[in-house]
Amino acid sequence: MTRLRYGVAAAALAVAGLLTGCSAEPAGNAAAASSEPVPVVATTPQVADFVRNIGGDDVTVTQIVKPGVDPHDYEPTPADMQAVAGAKLVVKNGVGLEKWLDRTISSAGYTGTVVDASANVALRPDDPHIWHNPLNAKIMVADIEKGLAAADPARTAVFAENLADYSAELDELDADNLAAYARIPADQRKLVTNHDAFGYYVDRYRLDFVGSVIPSMDTSAELSAKQLTDLVAKIRATGTKAVFTESSLPPKTAEAIAAQAGVKVVASLYGDSLGPAGSDGATYLTAERHNTATIAGALAG
CATH class of the missing domain: 3.40.50.1980 (Nitrogenase molybdenum iron protein domain)
Structure with a gap:
């Protein structure tokens, strides 16, 4: 009887050892996995x-x-x-x-x-x-x-x-x-862009959004002949100094509107996208600093 009990106990210890050994490998794998990005x-x-x-x-x-x-x-x-x-x-x-x-x-x-x-x-x-x-x-x-x-x-x-x-x-x-725009009189903070991508920026820094070449937040919209004429008239009436193009959109229509309105074209803002490595827009921080320097510089000038 004693030998039987000993045999059962030994078997139980052996099984426990096997289970412990089996669980050790996944734990090691989990640790290795957690070190991976x-x-x-x-x-x-x-x-x-x-x-x-x-x-x-x-x-x-x-x-x-x-x-x-x-x-x-x-x-x-x-x-x-x-x-x-x-x-x-x-x-x-x-x-x-x-x-x-x-x-x-x-x-x-x-x-x-x-x-x-x-x-x-x-x-x-x-x-x-x-x-x-x-x-x-x-x-x-x-x-x-x-x-x-x-x-x-x-x-x-x-x-x-x-x-x-x-x-x-x-x-x-x-x-x-905030400091950049504080140096510009409020009546000079007028903005015209390729499309309506800067609403949050305009609200935060208290700019006056005059209009956009593409009359939408979505770039798939198109400007009608009347909307084009109205935008040119609005640029002239408000004394807006520039039309700003965007890096991810063709500049031709913006250039045509600026020419008709008699104002300069300023290229180019990072609206919907960032720029490639090595550019002013390679990161979010550098892109936003570029946008502010570009806009504030043109409005102040």
């Missing part, structure tokens, strides 16, 4: 730049819309769908800017988390260009930080520290923008 798909250049700043070396970012490309009418590629399928997190701008995203996610079979960076932003009606107010950008990166922390809780402290650092840079950007 989080694969993130970001829709637009601005959103991708935010993710890179908050995630740092702890994320790998696949950016769908490339610099200088209009996001309104973008057509996803098979490579985009493959990236979405392999992502742990998808981050979008929201407010209908990425009309193509839902079908891309469906085609890719992605069932993970989608972070809508616009979720807590106070929105203008149907206006997706929320990032042009740096205070909105602070809200967007805070939402992104929460999404990254949920995707990789072990790195929560790192993401939080990155968020604090980048938020301070956004505060500095906003303060510099």
Whole structure:
């Protein structure tokens, strides 16, 4: 009987040892997996730049819309769908800017988390260009930080520290923008752009939006002959000094309107997109500083 009990006990210990040994390998694999960067798909250049700043070396970012490309009418590629399928997190701008995203996610079979960076932003009606107010950008990166922390809780402290650092840079950007426009008389702060992409910027810095070459927040709209004539008349009547083109849109119509109105053309703002590496618009911060320097310089001159 004693030998039987000993045999049972020994067998139980052996099984326990096997179970412990089996569980040790997955734990090691989990630790190794957690050291890998989080694969993130970001829709637009601005959103991708935010993710890179908050995630740092702890994320790998696949950016769908490339610099200088209009996001309104973008057509996803098979490579985009493959990236979405392999992502742990998808981050979008929201407010209908990425009309193509839902079908891309469906085609890719992605069932993970989608972070809508616009979720807590106070929105203008149907206006997706929320990032042009740096205070909105602070809200967007805070939402992104929460999404990254949920995707990789072990790195929560790192993401939080990155968020604090980048938020301070956004505060500095906003303060510099306010100072730039404080030097320009209110009656000279008149803005005409390619399309209506700067509503949040106009509201934040108290500019007077005279009109846009494309009479819409969506670049697919077209200017009628009457609207063109009316815009030229309005530019003349208000004493507007310039028409500003945008990096992701053809400048020809803007140039024609400026010529008819007898004002200068100023190229070019980063409206819907950022610029390529090495340009003034390579990052969100440099693009917004470029926009302010360009607009304020032209209005002051």
